[in-house]
Structures are given as structure tokens and as C-alpha cells.
Amino acid sequence: MKVINDQRTNEAALSEYFAEKAVKALIEEAELTPKPGLVDQNNSGSHHDLNIDLMIRSAKSLHDTFAEIGRISFKRVPDQSLREDIAAIGRHGENVMFQATGGTNTHKGAIWAMGLLTSSAAIHPLGTTPERIAVTAGKIARFADRFAPKKATHGTVIQQRFGAPGARGEAELGFPHVVGAALPALYDARNKGIPEPLARIDTLITIISRLDDTCLLHRGGMDALKAAKEGAKTILDKGGSSTQAGWRSLQQLDAVLIEHNASPGGSADLLAAALFLDSLP
Numbered sequence: 001m002k003v004i005n006d007q008r009t010n011e012a013a014l015s016e017y018f019a020e021k022a023v024k025a026l027i028e029e030a031e032l033t034p035k036p037g038l039v040d041q042n043n044s045g046s047h048h049d050l051n052i053d054l055m056i057r058s059a060k061s062l063h064d065t066f067a068e069i070g071r072i073s074f075k076r077v078p079d080q081s082l083r084e085d086i087a088a089i090g091r092h093g094e095n096v097m098f099q100a101t102g103g104t105n106t107h108k109g110a111i112w113a114m115g116l117l118t119s120s121a122a123i124h125p126l127g128t129t130p131e132r133i134a135v136t137a138g139k140i141a142r143f144a145d146r147f148a149p150k151k152a153t154h155g156t157v158i159q160q161r162f163g164a165p166g167a168r169g170e171a172e173l174g175f176p177h178v179v180g181a182a183l184p185a186l187y188d189a190r191n192k193g194i195p196e197p198l199a200r201i202d203t204l205i206t207i208i209s210r211l212d213d214t215c216l217l218h219r220g221g222m223d224a225l226k227a228a229k230e231g232a233k234t235i236l237d238k239g240g241s242s243t244q245a246g247w248r249s250l251q252q253l254d255a256v257l258i259e260h261n262a263s264p265g266g267s268a269d270l271l272a273a274a275l276f277l278d279s280l281p
């Protein structure tokens, strides 16, 4: 009996731990400044219905969603039943987010990515590599979402129009832009001695330079996606945000995206996912 109680205490403590790390990553992403086209501490980028306080309130409102996903995932295997359990919690989390923000979409993509990664982190022992956690999260995502509402979303419309795999595809492939782009960029910048905030900005810019972000496509079509990718590549070609030329190009990209009313919201979510994985032991 004592063993069972200990195990439950352990699971409760660990799911609390994962939820705290997930919320912290979302807040750190929101507070990171400057970010092109996105909400940060300087401005609301291309978002007229968002601001930094709302982003932080939204992030905090998701604590219980991530804790519940972690708790329900312990000692499970990735299967249809786990997929459906966390889908129900994730959908409830979306409603909680909309209540916290008065109906504005702040973190839909983040709930999805972070929910899957939290579930996977809870399946594996502490100390599992980010790559392994991402592979298992992808496995969970590939089970069918049989109870998903059958209505068109920005993502489904954009997939039909442009063929972009979007948030769903990114997860099903095991988060290639998190483990194959963001984390290597973050480690590389740290190895070069670049200060942490600039290392994180360069990580975001690396994601923007490679991701087909459906948030950009939905708001500004192929022109906005192209402008974002090219602008991000220019910053990286100039040595990143820690160089004077790179910093100037970063400010130019911010202005270009605001002019297009375009926002790399999916890239921001994947930066938060990378910060979450990076924060685990």
C-alpha cells in the first residue's frame, strides 16, 4: 500500500513539475523581446487583439491542462486510448484559454505541441533525451483523433490551399523543427558564447527561416511566408541577432511582417516547445 501511495505522490509531483516547466516556457517565449510580428514586451506585433499581459494570463491558465495530461500519461504506452484521453483534456484546455483571454486565440498551437510533449515526457523516465520524447509525442499524434469536431479550421483550409502540413504534420513527424532546427540552433549559439536572450532570438529566427507556418499563410498568403523566411535567412546570414547588421535586419523583418499583418505564431509555439524540452533534466 505504501508503495502505491508513494507512486501516486511521485506521479502528482512529476506532473506538477512538467506543468510548471511548460507554463514557464510559454511565459519565457512571450517575454522574449524583440520578436518579429509577434507579441513581446515592446509591442503586440501584428496582433490587434493581443498583448503581453494576455499572453501571460493565457499561459498561466494552462497549468492544470498540462498537469492533467502528465498525470493521465504516467506508465501508459502511446495508443489510441491515450490519444483520445489527452485530446479531451487538450480541447478542454482550449476552452480554458478562450475563457482566460475573452475569446482570443493565444496558444492553440502551443496547447497541442506542449500537450503531446508533456504526455510523452510523463511516459518516459526523467532524463530521457529531447529527441526520444519528440519521437514518442509524434507516435501519439499519429493515432486518429476520432472525436475531433468536423469543422474547417485555419489549418485545414491552408492545408487544402497550399499543401502545408501545419501543426498536425509537425507533430506527426516528431517535431522536426524543434529537434532538428531549434535545439541545435540554441546549443550552437550557447557554444559560441552568445548571451541567452539573443541565443533564443536566433533560435526563433532559425525556426522562422525553415517552417511553413500556417499562421503566416493564413494571414498573408505565400507572400508573407516568403517574406518571413527570406528575412529570417538574411538575419542568420549576417551572423544573427548578436551582430549589428543582424540586429538591423531583425528590426526590418519586424516592420515587414507588421506591414503584411503577418505573424509567425506557429514558430513561436515551437520555440516554447524547444525551451520546454531544454528545461527538462
Ligand SMILES: CC(C)(COP(=O)(O)OP(=O)(O)OC[C@H]1O[C@@H](n2cnc3c(N)ncnc32)[C@H](O[C@H]2O[C@H](COP(=O)(O)OP(=O)(O)OP(=O)(O)O)[C@@H](O)[C@H]2O)[C@@H]1O)[C@@H](O)C(=O)NCCC(=O)NCCS
Pocket: 086, 087, 088, 089, 090, 091, 105, 106, 107, 108, 109, 110, 111, 112, 113, 114, 115, 116, 145, 148, 153, 154, 155, 156, 165, 166, 167, 168, 170, 211, 212, 213, 214, 215, 218, 264, 265, 266, 267, 269, 270
Ligand atoms: C491538430 C490541431 C493543431 C488542430 O489542427 P488545425 O490544423 O485544425 O489547427 P489550427 O486551427 O490551424 O491551429 C493550429 C495552430 O498551430 C500553430 N501552427 C501553425 N503552423 C504551425 C506549424 N507549421 N507547426 C507547428 N505549429 C503551427 C498556430 O498557432 C499559433 O498561431 C495562433 C494564431 O493562429 P491563427 O488561429 O491562425 O490566427 P488568428 O490570429 O487566431 O487568426 P484570426 O482569426 O484572428 O484571423 C496562436 O494561437 C499560436 O498558438 C496555429 O494556429 C490541434 O489543435 C487539435 O486537434 N487539438 C485537439 C485537441 C488535441 O488533440 N490535443 C492533444 C494534445 S493537447
Ligand SMILES: Nc1ncnc2[nH]cnc12
Pocket: 029, 030, 035, 037, 038, 039, 040, 045, 047, 050, 055, 106, 107, 110, 263, 264, 265, 266, 268, 269
Ligand atoms: N508571442 C506570440 N505572439 C503572437 N502569437 C503567439 N502565439 C504564440 N506565441 C505568440
